[in-house]
Amino acid sequence: MTTSRPPETGDTPFGIYVHWPFCEAKCPYCDFNSYARRTVGEERYLAACLRELEYYAALTPGREVASVFLGGGTPSLMRAETVGAILDRVAGLWPVTRDAEITLEANPSSVEAGRFAGYRAAGVNRVSIGVQSLEDDALRFLGRLHSREAAVAAVRVAARHFERYSFDMIYARPGQTPAAWERELGEALAMAGGHLSLYQLTIEPGTAFFELERRGKLFVPGGEAARSLYLLTQEMCGRAGLPAYEISNHAAPGHASRHNLIYWRYGDYAGIGPGAHGRLSIAGEGKTAFSAIRDPRQWVEAVETAGCGAETREALSRHDQAVEMLLMGLRLEEGLAMPALRRRTGHDIRVEAITDLVAGGLIEWRADGGIIRPTLEGRLLLDRLVEAIASHLREEEQPGEPVRPLASMPVA
Numbered sequence: 494m495t496t497s498r499p500p501e502t503g504d505t506p507f508g509i510y511v512h513w514p515f516c517e518a519k520c521p522y523c524d525f526n527s528y529a530r531r532t533v534g535e536e537r538y539l540a541a542c543l544r545e546l547e548y549y550a551a552l553t554p555g556r557e558v559a560s561v562f563l564g565g566g567t568p569s570l571m572r573a574e575t576v577g578a579i580l581d582r583v584a585g586l587w588p589v590t591r592d593a594e595i596t597l598e599a600n601p602s603s604v605e606a607g608r609f610a611g612y613r614a615a616g617v618n619r620v621s622i623g624v625q626s627l628e629d630d631a632l633r634f635l636g637r638l639h640s641r642e643a644a645v646a647a648v649r650v651a652a653r654h655f656e657r658y659s660f661d662m663i664y665a666r667p668g669q670t671p672a673a674w675e676r677e678l679g680e681a682l683a684m685a686g687g688h689l690s691l692y693q694l695t696i697e698p699g700t701a702f703f704e705l706e707r708r709g710k711l712f713v714p715g716g717e718a719a720r721s722l723y724l725l726t727q728e729m730c731g732r733a734g735l736p737a738y739e740i741s742n743h744a745a746p747g748h749a750s751r752h753n754l755i756y757w758r759y760g761d762y763a764g765i766g767p768g769a770h771g772r773l774s775i776a777g778e779g780k781t782a783f784s785a786i787r788d789p790r791q792w793v794e795a796v797e798t799a800g801c802g803a804e805t806r807e808a809l810s811r812h813d814q815a816v817e818m819l820l821m822g823l824r825l826e827e828g829l830a831m832p833a834l835r836r837r838t839g840h841d842i843r844v845e846a847i848t849d850l851v852a853g854g855l856i857e858w859r860a861d862g863g864i865i866r867p868t869l870e871g872r873l874l875l876d877r878l879v880e881a882i883a884s885h886l887r888e889e890e891q892p893g894e895p896v897r898p899l900a901s902m903p904v905a
Contacts, residue, residue, distance in 0.1 A: 505760030506559030506590075508752050509549075511542060511579055512766030513568040514789050517600070520636040521701035522663070522694060526768030527566045532790045539575050541796040542765055543582045548801040549763040550586035552775055556761070558587045560594045560752035563617075569599035573611030580616040594619055594657075594751040601639045601647030601660075609654045620651050621690070621750075622660040627677050631666060636701075648684050657748060659688035665714045665722050666694050674722055675729065682733045687748025691726055692741050693719060720873055727869065738826050740872055757825050759818040759837070767792035767802065772817075778808045815840035816883050823879055828859070828866025839888055846885035850878065 515531045533541075561583055563576065580595065596619040597612055599605055609620065624644040626632050632640065639647075644660075651658040662681055664674050681689060694713050696706045705711035714722060727737055735743040739757060742750065755762055764771035764783060771783040784805045786792040792802035809817070815838035822829030835841050847865060850856035855871035855878055858864070871878050 505758050506751070506755055507553065507556040507587075507760065508560035508562065508755040508762040509546075509558055509583060510752075510762055510764045510766075510769055510771070511561065511563045511568075512764070512769045512785075513538075513563065513565040513571055514767050515570060516565065516567045517570070517602075517638055518636060519701075521705075522635060522697070524697035524700050525566070526787050528789065533793050535572065535575055537793060538789070539578055541793045541802070542579055545765050545796050545801055546579075546582050546586055546763075548796075549765070549771070549773070552773060553587070553761070553763065556587060558583060558589045558593060560755060561596070562752040563597045565598055567600050567605075567623075568597050569605040569608060569612075573608060573615045576612055576617060577615035596621055596750070596752055598623065599647070599651075601644045606643075606647040606650040609650050613654045618655065619657040619659070620655055622647055622651060622658070624648065624660040624681075625663045626666075627662075627680055634666065635663060645684065652686060656686075657688070658686050659690060659750070660685070661690040661692065663692050663694050664726065665719050667711060667713055669714065669722070671721055671725050675725060678726065678729055682729065682735065685733075685735065687735070687745040688750065689730065689735055689743045690741055691730070691743060693723065723873065724869070736826070740824050740875065754825075757821045759814075759821050780809045780814050782807045782809055811839045811888065812886065814838045815886050819883055819886075820879050823865075823867055823875065823882070826866065828857075828864045831863040831865060840886050842882060843885035843887060846882050850881065 512526070514527050516527045516529055519527060519529045561580065563571075563579070568576075576597065583589065595617050597617045598621045599609075600623050612620070622644075623637075624647070625635050625637055627641050627644060629641050632644075648658070648660055651660075660681075662678070664678070678691070696702050696711070696713060702711055706713075713719075730736060730743040734745050737743050738749050739753070742753065744750075752762075754760075759772075761773050762771055763773060764785060767785055767789045768787040769783075769785045773781050773783065775781050782805070783803045785802045786795055786804045795802040815834060818834055818838060819829065822834075831842070847856060847858060850871070851858055855868055855874065857866050857868055859866070865882075867875060867878060
């Protein structure tokens, strides 16, 4: 497969994430900062979002917004007027690129799908729909409130209103066979536009599924069963013209999520709303991590008092930045450009780490630009892969033997 080249400069696009934390119900697999009970009215919540946008605009003078992502929770529970007010405030505080990607996450109930025209008029130009499954039994198991029929209808409505749309699916569910997933994924690919997000079911601490698994009442495919489902997914999506550009995301050329690429390419983004995270390059501080208060009511009260709901603000060390850049960049099919890692974090990687992983068939190294990328087998072991590489990070200025340049490495 021909791969794209990751950017080699720090001039990555700037994005804004806005979190809406409320849902109609809490799904048993979800560990996001979301709540089934709305504790803050929409008008008050909007006012807090607008004020926090002003706070972060003051920290990012001269930046140009290339992407806004309204996530959750279920942002499609917001009125179109609320979405429009947020986007208007963004445009009043920053210059916005002419081709900016404006994404809104939606759940596929018929009422919310009927709002798509209003969201389009408000400025949204891309939607991401939480379909999760095309089987009614699976939807009930996953705690979803919509049916297969509603999911299909929502995707069709999205296709009428938006040139760029995506939907999510969850696979590797208990008892799911490759044959069953092949049928379901085939149907999803027939409905898809240019983008699909396909996630293996993972059991996260603090969720209802975690407790069921702990009590021995829930078993998800693992080991060779999970591997087979993943490989089948890659094969089918590749044949359909939607190869993986990230571990769980598949897109036709030109349809990758530009906002998520900001994260994975370790760009800057402001996080607005309770529990939101941000990474901003600030004069005098460098790359700075922000994390907001999670409770919606407490976050609103903090913004009303101080203009910002951040609970933590930490200037990241160059080593921390290097680890984060590895963690993000190695998720991408395009890989990570080592010159960019050195330039942006001052760190390099000991050559023995790369040669061992290349010899093991887990990493590929491209001589044109010094790009490392996981192989298909490497992606199946990504957490261990990142840990192994990160353990060999070293700062260029540190005393001792110089780091051998990547050009001296053997090419596997």
